[in-house]
Each structure stands twice: as C-alpha cells, then as structure tokens.
Amino acid sequence: MAGLALELQELGAEARVCAPPDGEFAALLARVGVPLVPLGPTVRSVVAGTRPPTANDAFRLAPELVAARFETLTAAADGCDVLLATGLMPAGARDVAEKLGIRYVFACFHVFGLPSRHFPPGARPGKPSPRDETDNRVLWEQDAQRVNALYGEALNSHRAALGLPLVDNVRDYVFTDQPWLAADATLCPSQGMTDLDIVQTGAWVLPDVRPLSQELEAFLDADAPPVYVGFGSMAAYIPKDIARVAIAAIRAHGRRIVLARGWAGLAPIDDADDCFVVGEVNQQALFRRVAAVVHHGGAGTTATSARAGAPQVVVPQIADQPYWAARVAALGIGAAHDGPAPTVDSLFAALATALTPETRARARAVAGAIPTDGARVAAKMLLDASHPGQAAGARVNHTESPG
Template sequence: MRVLLTTWGSRGDVEPLAALAVALRELGAEARVCAPPDKEFATLLERVGVPLVPLGPTVHSVVANPNPPTAQDAFQLAPALVTARFDTLTAAAEGCHALLATGLMPAGARDVAEKLGIRYVLACFHLLGLPSRHFPPGRRPGTPSPQEETDNRVLWEQDAQRVNALYGEALNSHRAAIGLPPVDNVRDHVLTGQPWLAADPTLCPSQGRTDLDVVQTGAWILPDDRPLPDELEAFLDTGTPPVYVGFGSMAAYAPKDIARVAIEASRAQGRRVLLARGWAGLAPIDDADDCFVVGEVNQQALFRRVAAVVHHGGAGTTTTAARAGAPQVVVPQIADQPYWAARVAELGIGVAHEGSAPTVESLSAALTTALTPETQARARAVAGTIRADGATVAAKLLLDAASQEFRS
C-alpha cells in the first residue's frame, strides 16, 4: 500500500505528517510527504527516513520577513499553491492508494485524488477552520464581515465566500483543464463532511463543537530519542530548572523585544532562562551565565526538565509541553493560538497571557501563577492523560479507508 501525505505550513504542520509516515511504515505501507522545501523540514524528514517531495515556495521565504504577510500576499500565494498542488501532487500520487492533506487550505489535493480515483482525507490539528454554530470563523484575508453581524451561520457563509475569492478561480481553472466540473464552495469541498482531527481529546475536545462529522485520532506525535547536546545538559545540571522561552516559526509575529522581556521576567522569579532561537532569532541581552540559547533540539526530552514553557501557543508546542507535564505560559499571536492558550488556562496547566505583547510585569505575573505548586501538580496530572498513539490510530484508519476504496 502506498500513501501520499501533503501539507504547506510551518513545522507544526510538517512534523505530524512525519509521525504519520513513520506509523504507516511500521504497518508495512510506503509513505511519502509533499511539503515546503525548507531545509529544516527536509532535515526532519531525512532523520526519520521519509522521502520529501518539494511543494511550493519555502515557508520561511513567506513568513520570515520584518512584517507579517499582507492580504495582497495571500491573494498571490493562494493560486500559486493551487497550481503547485496540481503540478506536484499529480506526479507524486501516481501509484498511490490514498492522499491525505493538511496545512494551509490545501485546495487542489482532493481534485488530484478525484482525478486519480484514490481515497482523499482532509486532516487538521485544531477546530478553528471547521464550520460551527457555536463559534465564529477565524480571520481570513478578504472582505471582512460586518461588525454588527453576530449570527454564526451567516458568518461561516461569508467565510466560505472569502475562501472562494482566494482559491476559487485557480481551482476551477485547473479542474476544467483535467476534465472535472467546477465546485461552488471551495472550503467545504476541501474539508469534506468528515475531516480528521489530529489533536489530543484532553487538550482539544471535539464532541459537539463543529457541524461536521469529525474523526478524532489523537495527536500525531513523532517519537524523539535524540540526546540533548552536551552543552545544554551541562547548563541544565548546574542549577535549578530554567524557564524555556520559544516562539517557533513566529518570525514576523513574535512580540517585539520578547527576549529581553522574558529574560527579565524570569529573573524576577529567580529563574534561569533557556531561549529557543527559532525563526524569530531570540538572543541573550547580556553575557550572564543564567541564560542559554538553543537551536533545534529534542523538546520531548527538554520540556521534562524545565520549570515552565513560555511559548506562542502552536498545537505542537502545546501538546509537547502538556505531555511533558511542564506548566505553560501561552502568549498567543495568530490563528489557533488563542484557542490553545484558553485550553491551557481552562485545564489549569498554565496561564493564557492577556494580550500578544507582554511586559516584564505581565509576564512575571503569569510566571508567578505557572510556577505555583498547584499548577505544577495539575500539569503533571494532565500529562498522564495525553495519548501518544494518535499517529498509529490514524495510520490504521487511513490504510483501511484506502483498502475499501481500492476494493470498490
């Protein structure tokens, strides 16, 4: 059995596919991944022996600029990604029995699968983009909804119109070129009526939250047995557990001066600091020995040895910290990050920072709560509920679905 997995997004979109690919391989299937050609992603996939088929531009070239991408950028990127999917996935999916897509609105993936006559699955890592009568849609480039509109059903209809404006013309043009009829609702076409949710049920309960028939598999966690670097081990061993601070791929979105704020706030709590450089390029503010900078490391091992994790609220970081039993301070910036911040607070395993630009005082206050024995105990208790078998669950489901499609 051969399966194609595809995404266009940050590491939080690529690493779960690597986990799923490994799980598929362990079940005897062959999996390949179509993803952005960022060096970081290529290295990640090479480490686990999964082939990477480059798709579209690098994510770093789009997001790692002084200013966040604009609406104009989005209207240029969307059709370009549609074209890239038709071109790249058509060749990559040849001989495959299923195609699973995730990441930034993967318009074009279902259409390639339809043309090839193979099973298509849409997977997501949160509920933000799934239509629901219970909450409004997230922000999306295009004509905004009127401020006075409060009916969630109307707001989701307007969200579908924005998706059509971004992707519709390019998608239907490519469909026509391969003999497929047009679609009138790109978002619902991409999502299908039964998307898969690759998120832990404790952190992201789905029952009754969306109007779609969601299949929740659990988070797709890639096992990581890499040792920590010797220099980092030495830093961890020479004092009390530090506060970890990282903002992942939030290059243009990371709070201004966040390294200084985080270092001073941690010092105010009597804590050492571990800065994750990331795409935001976090760096020390002085040469004091209570601060250490790391690049890409085994977070699964590292988070078990820190006092708290201060981060942006990506699905992957939130899940890794929760599974490690580390108290969290989430400083959300965009997209699904406010949701994860809220869940961390609701579960009592950390703090949702109010506002996206912390001060020394506000971050220090958040750390005061996160570092209490009560929060620490709650974080350890919840850690025991986070499942690690989501990728295996999904792999079995995918192979079963592909087999049924093949037999029919």
C-alpha cells in the same frame, strides 16, 4: 506528518510526503527515512519576513499554491491509494485525488478553522464581515465566500482543464464532511464543536530520541530547573523586544532561562551565565527538565509541553494560538497571557501562575492522561480503509502547505 509516515512504514506501507522545501522539514523527514517532495515555496519565505503577510500577498500566493499542488501532487500521488492533506486551506489536493480516482482525507490539528455554530471564523484576507453581524452561521457563510475569492478561480480553472466539474464552495469541498482531527481529546475536545462528522485520532507524535547536548545537560544540572522561552516560526509577529521582556520577567522569579533562537533569531540581552541559547533541540526531552515553557501557542508546542507535564505560559500571536492559550488556562496546566505583546510585569504575573506547585501537579496529572498512539491509530485507519486486513503494499501520499 513525519510521525504518521513512520507509523505507516512500520505497518508495511510506503509513505510519500509533499511539503514546503524548508531545510528543517527535509531534516525531520530524513529522521524517518522519507524523502521530502518539494511543494510550493518555503514557509520561511511566506511568514518569516520583517512583516506579516498582507492581504495582497495572500491573493498573489493562493493561485500559486493551487497550481503547485496540481502539478506536484499529480505526479507524487500517482500509484498511491490515499492522499491525505493538511494545512490552512490545501485547495487542489482533493481535486488531484478525484482525478486519480483515489481516496482523499483532510486532516487538521485543531477545530478552530472548522465551521461551527459555537464560535465565529478567524480572520481571513478578503471582504470583511459587517461589524454588527453576530450570527455565526452567517459569518461562516461569509468566510466561505472569502475562501472562494482566494482560491476559487484558480481551482476551477485547473479542474476545467482536467475535465472535472466546477466547485462552488471551495472550503467545504476541501474540508469534506468527515475531517480528521489529529489532536488529543483532553487538549482539544471536539464533541459538539462543529456540525461536521469529526474523526479524532489523537495527536500524531514522532518520538524524538536525540540526546540533548552535553553543554545543555550541564546547564540543566547546574541549578534548579530553568524556564524555556521559544516562539518558533513567529518571526514576523512577535514584538521585537520579546527576548528582553521574557528574560527580565523570568529573572524576577529567580529562575534561569533556556532561550530558543527560533526563526526570529532571539538572543540573550547580556553575557550573564543564567541564559542558555538553543537552536534545533529535542523538545520532548527538554520540556521534562524545565520549570515552565513560555511559547506562542502552536499546536505542536502546546501538545509537547502538555505531554511532558511542563506548566505553560502561552503568549498567542495569530490563528489558532488564542484557542490553545484558552485551553491551557481552562485545564489549569498554565496561564494564557492577555494579548500578543507582554510587558515584564504582565509576563511576570503569568509566570507566577505557571510556577505554582498546584499548576505543576495539575500539568503532571494531565500529562498522564494523554495517549501517545494517535499516529498509529491514524495509520491503521488509513490502511484498513485502503486494503482491509492487508496493510503491506499500500501507499499513502501526504501533503501540507502554508496556504
């Protein structure tokens, strides 16, 4: 989203970004000179506790998020030409755009959540589908019912207060018939994956020019390229011993380690000098310097690794992460770990695939085929639709949230 905001500004438009008020997001937007408009609770408060969110948490949070979007976006999108929303289910965003009489775009970063004849829906809080149901069309209809149960009452209550007609299928209303896919076509092919008319722009990349620290540069230069390990925001999901397992498996390959703390606060298991710990870091620069990247399979980390030509080992935890793991394996640019809880032996075996010269060569070849102008493509599309032939003066509101 920050990458898209930057491109919009460079084309002469004004961008406003509404997002959860985590400090990391504010710092990211500050790099492109866009203030964060706080929207809803922090992501940390939702996903980075000692346990994953429960179904009860979801049914409590969903109406709160709907109310926050109606309140925040009504003010933030006032005077804008377009409201672009992303997130797992940004119910409330299209409704605000409808009330304000402006264009609405839903953008996603993978096809996993879009209704399809070819694969079933992912897990969602609510009444589960029967175990013996295998018809994907039926399963997606039941998924829509679960979305309605989560968001429908709150959404339609707010719509009624604004004089808007009620919505009977919240999911499809949010997604629209023409969602935008902000992902690379090599990593995430969309042709034939869904009945929706997908507009694939390419991934939205924010160029990162921040230097690596002198200490990290010295560590990288001291010996052969190390293996990076990081699990981002997956604090509540990853096994508690993941750092010990990863370090042991990487050492068994004779490699050093760059360990990312992440929201789980991962730490070295001893005081050996073969492990360097990083916090916030320029992954675009770092991943070009490592032998492999071990990660959870987030859309951003997968794409950044692929663009850097770094072999990957994906240890998927939730949501779209198994999809990215499968794509990495199918493309031959790394390995998909079987399951979310690796042992030293299983991670050693996955690394054995990622660290071969053949995987490295394939990763570099794929990297060379991935375009980096997705954010510019999307920005031009937004502005051309709003003010054909005249970008200057347009205003675009972006919103994203954990629900």
